Amino acid sequence: MKDTRATTFQRFEQTTRPDQGPGRLAALRTELSREALDGVIVPRADMYQGEYVAPRDERLAWLTGFTGSAGLCVALQDRAGLFVDGRYRVQARDQADPVFTPVDWPEIQPWAWLAEALPEGGRIGVDPWLTSVDTLSRLENGAPGITFVQVDNLVDRIWDDQPDPPLGPVTVQPEDLAGRSHDEKIAALAADIAPASAAVLTLPDSIAWLLNVRGSDIPRNPVPHATAILHASGRVTLFIAAEKLDGIGDHLGSRVDVAPPDSFEAALAALDGPVRIDPASCPVAVARILREAGVATEHATDPCLRPKATKTEAEISGARAAHARDAVAVTRFLAWLDAQAPGTLTEIDVVSRLEAERRATGELLDISFETIAGTGPHGAIVHYRVTEATNATVEAGHLLLVDSGGQYRDGTTDITRTVAIGEVAEDERADFTRVLRGMIAMSRLRWPEGLAGRDLDAVARLPLWEAGRDYAHGTGHGVGAYLSVHEGPQRLARSGTVPLEPGMILSNEPGFYREGAYGIRIENLVVVQEAPELPGATIPSMLTFETLTYVPIDRRLIVPEMLSPAERDWLDAYHATCHARLSPHLDAAAREWLDAACAPL
Structure with missing residues (x-):
């Protein structure tokens, strides 16, 4: 398996040395003075507005040391806030230089923080290619006394060894x-898209899905960096x-015209309106180019999102x-x-062995994200990534949380298992059982058609809520078909407003995290299906989940x-299926382990 990342982002090295944060922030503040700005927003984003970025676009990590997959920094002359959500708060405190103050986001929004920090107003720089139309609108509405100035990227000015833009090859996804x-x-x-004349597409996974291609510009995500215009004429x-x-070869065919990236802006300006843009993913720069050219626009969701999320039968079979x-x-x-004695392995050993087992299938194209292997307190860091500096020994009495996945030509996987290393405390077993009950409840759920993820999310939390516990992340995210391991618009979360439809693949991953002690998460992937009819049912159409992970x-x-008896029955049936499916593919030692692992409770 080839590691596609630039050498400046080696797998187990820290991205930023602790002494680099103050110097980089000082250099950034010098650029603020040159531009007569009071501050600048540095998001984890690129011009394509997807969730994942190439090494060239890891500006937030380069500036702050924080390597999480979501967040932003608001750097002012006298303070710098690092905004991170519940998945990353422990990680941000561990990784970021102390000159950056972690801020709980979304509880505290950047505009509210700015309004308090600059009560008399000010000028804040934003890169119009890294800022979506929606984001700028929320900033301007939330902090009306502050002027948001569109500027060229200030971090790029001071990042002397910034990696080059990726030029990964594109491959065909077979029909x-x-x-x-x-x-x-x-x-x-x-x-x-009618009556619009065209729709602008920037999301890499949308373009990959639409054209049945895959790319290699972003580590772990088989998508290309490109932009596209979908014309109502069918081109x-x-x-x-x-x-x-x-x-x-000639895969793209007669419907697709290929043009150089530097012709994108001119092509936008030459369009006849109305042109459809998705404010959630359209860069401000695109909207500005269209507006200045007199091209009318209309706001609507990226037309690829829903059909991409509702998988075909071929994709589900894959x-x-x-x-x-x-x-x-x-x-x-x-x-x-x-079979390994406690105390003989490190987290890097765990990561390396698991990835070696996936490579041994002969079908692995890449892992689907950086493998999370957190032992003991590291398990409480929701998206922990081991480095040489943090590499801990897997010791007796620990819980080991392993969250990992693979990219295969026929599908993308994501699974989390929490494992006992030797004897563990009863409190940990009780918390694990509560998490398991939530995962089982979601797995068994039937619901009326038309409900969204926010309507289902509480089902997985109830066993934890009963004990006064919770987890600071969604219960599940969408997953692509040999595409991004995080895929919208579907979610099992309080923010999930899109109705769930047959064919949508999601994760089912409740958890519990005790900072400084342990983390627990159990994750299977599931696919939405029509539920079998029940005798005497009065709800005309119901949906359920098919479990994909065994x-x-x-x-x-x-x-x-x-x-409960129903929960025990579900678990015993699940393990019986695991045994039947896995046993023929294992050697004698692994089969013996499986026999014990799948025995009825």
Whole structure:
């Protein structure tokens, strides 16, 4: 498996040395003075507005030392706030230089923080390519006394060894795995955007899905850096470096015109309106170019999002195959892990072995995100990433939280298992059982068609709430089909407003984290399906989940008497299925481990 990241972002090295934060912040403040600005917003974002960025665009990590996948810094002349959500608060305190003050986000919004920090108003710089239309609107509405000035990127001015833009090759996603040709997708979406004359696309996974291609510009995510214009005439103009397309032949066909990236702005200005833009993902710069050219715009959701999220039968079949293959690798890893004496492994050893098992399938194209292997207190860092500096020994009495996934041509996987290392305390077993009960409740759920993730999220939290516990992240995120491991618009979360539909793949991952002590998370992937009819039912149409992930859950951490009979039945049936599916693919030692791991409670 090739590591595609730039050498400045080695796997287990810290991105920023502790002594670099103050110097970089001072240099940034010098640029603020030159621009007569009171501050600048540095988001974790790129011009394509997806969740994941290439090493060149890791400006937030370079400036602050914080390497999480979401956040932003607001740097003023006298203070610098690092805004992070509940997944990253422990991590931000551990990683970021003390000159950056962590701020709980979204509880405290950047505009409210700015209004308090600059009560008499001020001038704050924003990069119009890294800021969406929605984000700028919220900033301006939330802090009306502050002027948000569009400027060239100030971090780029001071980042002397900034990596070059990626030029990863593009490959074809076969139609038998995609389930629809890209010509069909283009024609269907072109009809949907009417009466608009065109729609602007910047999200890398949208473009990859629409054109049945995959890329290699972002580590762990098979997407290309490109922009596109979908025309109501049924054509697409794709703005991409030509060398990325070497080797895909005539796949794009007659509906797709390829143009160099530097012609994108001129092509926008030449459009006839109205042009459809998604304010959630359209950079301010795109909207400004259209406005200054006199091109009328209309706001609407990226037309690729919903059809991309509702997988075809071919994509669902591919997901089942990918998860079956991945489950064998993870089970081999778990059997190996249990055979190692406590105190003989480090977190890096755990990461390396698990990835080696996935490579041994012969089908792994990449891991789907940086493997999380947190032992003891590190497990409480929700998105912990081990470095040489933090690499801890897996000791007796610890809980080991391992969250990982693979990218296969037929699907993307994501699984979390929390494992007991030796004997653990009863409090930890009780908390594990509460998390398990929440995961089972979501797995068994039936709900009326039309409900969204926010309507279901509480189901997984109830066992924790009963004990006065909770977790500061959503219960589940969408997952792509050999695309991004985090995919919208569907979510199992309080913020999930999109109705769930058959074919949507999501994670089911409640957790509990005791800072400084341990973390617990259990994660399976599920796919939304129509539920079988019930005799005498009065609800005309209901949905349910099909579980995709079949890997044993650590029985040693379960307090059986805390489970209801229905929960015990579900778990025993789940483990029976795990055993039936996995046993034929394991050697004798791993089968012996599986027999014990899948025994009925």
